[in-house]
Structure formats: C-alpha cells, structure tokens
Amino acid sequence: MSAAHLQLDRQGRLLHFLTVEGLTRRHLTEILDTAESLHGVAERQVKKLPTLHGKTVVNLFFEASTRTRTTFELAAKRLSADVLNLNIATSSAVKGESLLDTLRNIEAMQCDMFVVRHEQSGAAEFIARHVKPHIAVLNAGDGRHAHPTQAMLDVFTIRRHKPDFPSLRVAIVGDLLHSRVARSLIHALNILGAGEIRVIAPRTLLPAQVETLGVQVFHDPRLGLREVDVVVMLRLQRERMEGALLPSESEFFQRYGLTEERLALAQPDAIVMHPGPINRGVEIDSRVADGPQSVILEQVTNGIAVRMAIMSITLGHHARSIGESA
Amino acid sequence: MGDAEFLIEALAGQLRELLTRRGIADPALVGIHTGGVWIAERLRRRLGILTPLGQMDIAFYRDDFSRIGVHPQVRPSELPFDVDDRHIVLIDDVLYTGRTIRAALNELFDYGRPASVLLAVLVDRGGREVPIEANAIGTRLELPSGDQIQLSGPDPLQLHLRTT
Numbered sequence: 001m002s003a004a005h006l007q008l009d010r011q012g013r014l015l016h017f018l019t020v021e022g023l024t025r026r027h028l029t030e031i032l033d034t035a036e037s038l039h040g041v042a043e044r045q046v047k048k049l050p051t052l053h054g055k056t057v058v059n060l061f062f063e064a065s066t067r068t069r070t071t072f073e074l075a076a077k078r079l080s081a082d083v084l085n086l087n088i089a090t091s092s093a094v095k096g097e098s099l100l101d102t103l104r105n106i107e108a109m110q111c112d113m114f115v116v117r118h119e120q121s122g123a124a125e126f127i128a129r130h131v132k133p134h135i136a137v138l139n140a141g142d143g144r145h146a147h148p149t150q151a152m153l154d155v156f157t158i159r160r161h162k163p164d165f166p167s168l169r170v171a172i173v174g175d176l177l178h179s180r181v182a183r184s185l186i187h188a189l190n191i192l193g194a195g196e197i198r199v200i201a202p203r204t205l206l207p208a209q210v211e212t213l214g215v216q217v218f219h220d221p222r223l224g225l226r227e228v229d230v231v232v233m234l235r236l237q238r239e240r241m242e243g244a245l246l247p248s249e250s251e252f253f254q255r256y257g258l259t260e261e262r263l264a265l266a267q268p269d270a271i272v273m274h275p276g277p278i279n280r281g282v283e284i285d286s287r288v289a290d291g292p293q294s295v296i297l298e299q300v301t302n303g304i305a306v307r308m309a310i311m312s313i314t315l316g317h318h319a320r321s322i323g324e325s326a
Numbered sequence: 327m328g329d330a331e332f333l334i335e336a337l338a339g340q341l342r343e344l345l346t347r348r349g350i351a352d353p354a355l356v357g358i359h360t361g362g363v364w365i366a367e368r369l370r371r372r373l374g375i376l377t378p379l380g381q382m383d384i385a386f387y388r389d390d391f392s393r394i395g396v397h398p399q400v401r402p403s404e405l406p407f408d409v410d411d412r413h414i415v416l417i418d419d420v421l422y423t424g425r426t427i428r429a430a431l432n433e434l435f436d437y438g439r440p441a442s443v444l445l446a447v448l449v450d451r452g453g454r455e456v457p458i459e460a461n462a463i464g465t466r467l468e469l470p471s472g473d474q475i476q477l478s479g480p481d482p483l484q485l486h487l488r489t490t
Contacts, residue, residue, distance in 0.1 A: 034400055037400045039402065045436065045437060049387065312386065316396040
C-alpha cells in the first residue's frame with residue numbers, strides 16, 4: 001500500500017496526512033475551507049477552541065525546525081490539545097534506540113497524534129504503518145520527498161489573494177532539486193486546477209523529469225516570471241548540497257535572485273511567497289522580501305490555521321472510523 | 327409542514343416585547359448556522375436593528391467530536407462587533423436537546439463577556455438533555471424523539487417534518 005492509500009480510510013477520508021499526492025480536490029478543499037473557519041480564532045479574545053481537549057499531540061522532530069514545529073505546537077494548543085515536543089536528535093536516538101522502540105515508548109504514553117519531521121524520505125509513512133490504529137500521523141517534512149502541510153498553507157495563502165485557480169499563473173523559483181516544499185506544492189496546485197505552473201531554475205537544481213509533474217520549465221527568470229500572479233521563491237538548501245551544483249551564491253543571486261526589477265515582470269498585483277527561512281541576498285532581495293507584494297509573514301500566520309484544520313480533520317476521522325468499526 | 331414566515335412574525339413580536347421590557351435598545355443578533363442565520367437576518371430587518379449580524383458555526387465546540395469529528399462544511403464564525411458588555415440575542419431554528427446552545431454559549435464567551443444573552447428560537451420541540459430554555463419562541467411542538475424537523479431556506483423559509 002502506498003503512502004497515498006495508507007492515509008485514507010475505506011470511505012476515502014483522511015486519517016493521516018503524509019502526502020498531497022493521490023488526494024482529490026474534495027480533500028484539499030475541505031482542508032482549505034476548514035482552515036478558513038479557523039483563521040478568525042486568532043483575532044478573538046480567547047484564541048482557543050475546545051475541539052481537541054483531552055488529546056495529546058507529540059511533535060517528533062528528528063531534524064531541526066523552528067517555524068514548522070512552533071506553528072504545529074501553537075495549532076495543537078489552540079485546539080486545546082496537550083503537546084509534547086521531542087527533539088530526537090538530542091534524545092534516545094543518539095543512544096542507539098531504534099525508531100520503532102522510540103515509537104512504542106511514546107505510544108505507551110497514550111498519545112493521539114504524531115507530527116513527524118525526518119531527514120529520510122518516507123519516515124512519516126513508516127511511522128504511520130507501525131503506529132496503533134487510533135493514532136494519526138502528520139508529515140511535517142520528510143527528506144526531499146514531501147512537506148504537505150506547507151503546500152496546504154501555500155495554496156491557502158494563494159487562495160485568499162487569488163481565488164480564481166483556473167486563470168492562475170504560478171512560478172516556483174530556485175532550488176527545486178532539494179525542495180520537498182516545491183514537490184508538494186506542485187501536486188496541490190495541479191489537484192486544485194491551477195492554470196499554469198512554471199518552474200524556474202538552473203538545470204543542476206531541477207529534479208530529473210520535472211516536466212512529468214505537470215510544469216513548464218524555464219531556465220531564464222526574465223522569461224519565466226512574465227505575467228505570473230504568484231512567485232514562490234525557494235530557499236537555497238546549502239546544507240543538503242553535495243558536490244558543486246552551483247558556481248557561487250552571488251552568481252545564483254545575479255541570475256535567479258528575486259529583485260524588484262525582476263518582480264516587475266510579473267503581474268503588478270503578483271504576490272511573493274517563500275517557505276522560509278529566507279537567505280537574504282541569495283534567493284531574494286530584502287526590498288522584495290519586506291516589500292508590499294510579499295506575503296511571507298502571512299504564510300507563517302496561515303500555517304497555524306491550516307495545521308489546526310488538518311489536525312482536527314484527521315483526528316475527527318479517526319474518531320469516526322473507530323466508532324463505525326466498533 | 328410549510329411556510330415559516332408567520333412564525334417569524336410571532337417570534338419578532340415576542341422578541342420586541344422582551345427587549346422593550348428589559349430596556350435593551352440596540353442588541354446584537356447572532357445566528358447559529360445555517361437556519362439560525364436566516365432567521366436572524368429576518369428578525370434584524372423587522373426589529374430595525376443597526377448592529378451588523380453575527381454568525382456562528384459551532385462545529386469546533388460540539389460535544390460529539392470524539393464520535394463524529396468535524397463537519398466537512400464548517401463555515402467561519404463572524405461577530406462584527408465587540409461582545410464585551412453587549413446585550414446579545416442568540417438565534418437558532420430548532421431547540422431540541424440544548425447541546426447546540428451549550429456549545430454556542432461557550433463559543434460566544436470566547437469572544438468576550440456579554441452584558442446578557444437571550445435565546446430566540448423558531449421552534450421548541452422539547453426533549454432537552456441540558457438545562458437550557460429559550461426566552462422567545464415562535465412555536466412549541468411536542469415531537470416523538472425519532473422525528474426530525476428541519477428548516478430549509480433562505481427563500482422561502484420552510485419547515486419540514488419527517489416522522490418515523
């Protein structure tokens with residue numbers, strides 16, 4: 001059974017969130033609509049809902065992360081769940097405990113959800129295969145494979161600014177080779193029927209056969225950025241690079257960095273996105289990152305509502321599935 | 327069962343009298359999705375209330391999440407006024423077990439501390455499972471527990487009864 005199938009129950013409801021691949025427009029729209037209803041919670045006096053009261057969410061982070069972990073933590077807390085943060089890199093894994101043993105021990109603490117970030121592709125899927133049936137698993141980024149909650153917060157941010165997906169032109173720029181964000185985002189945009197998806201990068205930073213994902217390939221941003229509605233800049237992932245994929249960072253900025261001049265090629269009301277953390281002066285100029293078209297900080301805010309939606313949907317479906325089989 | 331407009335008329339009359347008696351000049355109306363919002367819109371027009379309408383979807387406050395999960399078509403709650411020190415009228419279509427109103431009160435108080443809360447419903451069908459009662463009622467019906475009563479709308483507003 002593939003990850004795409006593993007995350008659905010027999011009625012096609014989302015039990016885990018491991019990948020965007022294989023999901024339908026109905027699945028994604030349910031997440032986006034639910035997130036829309038949760039978005040206003042942050043503006044209330046009490047920024048909390050009782051939905052997951054009594055549930056325990058475990059953040060299992062095998063790889064460093066600030067934004068993703070904290071927004072997952074905040075999302076769980078705003079739904080009234082209890083949260084346990086485990087940085088495995090600094091815990092038992094270094095003492096030689098196997099992943100399954102770690103898992104069994106945390107399961108023994110009666111938790112309901114694992115949020116998993118791991119440097120190995122397929123780690124969240126592996127965990128979803130082996131956890132007890134009442135536990136929901138969310139992929140918070142696995143290797144180069146997928147980062148589905150980031151993709152959902154990206155399309156959520158896009159939809160709030162540009163709701164007409166069929167006429168949408170999106171350009172994804174930079175290090176696609178190492179980017180799990182880009183992969184998940186391309187799938188999500190295709191499922192939601194985005195008009196045109198472009199990728200703009202040097203050959204060395206594009207995965208093999210990237211065209212098969214349903215994108216148009218550009219190597220020159222002066223052509224690729226023309227008249228797009230959304231520019232998604234990717235972080236140059238220096239820590240994942242093996243060998244000389246790039247001549248230098250300054251040369252990358254000269255050829256691909258998003259400057260005000262290059263952004264002027266896009267639609268005048270185009271929005272600029274970046275999954276963070278940004279490398280100022282490497283993939284994006286500060287004047288653009290902090291400029292009026294940037295929605296980079298909005299993405300962070302939206303990440304909380306989107307993760308709240310995914311948590312309440314998957315745990316809700318677990319409750320339903322267990323109720324039906326009982 | 328048919329047209330619900332005449333019940334709105336009765337409900338509006340009761341509510342007007344109640345507000346006058348309590349000396350509440352400008353209450354804020356909050357409809358509970360979906361039927362409650364339709365009714366609240368009509369009441370707001372009839373009573374000439376200036377404060378914009380509030381809407382609540384109590385999906386995240388329900389007490390049966392661990393059995394049925396979140397409703398797939400949940401809508402945003404929107405209270406376009408400051409709840410603190412306001413007189414609020416909560417409006418729903420059918421009052422039955424009272425659990426929806428329990429959830430709505432909890433949600434309302436997460437927006438602030440209202441001066442008072444009144445409850446107006448189109449139909450009170452009995453069968454309460456928590457100690458909650460309405461202050462203004464369009465009509466009372468005694469229905470067996472298996473029967474379902476539903477409001478369709480927004481235009482026209484009609485009540486449908488499904489008996490077992």
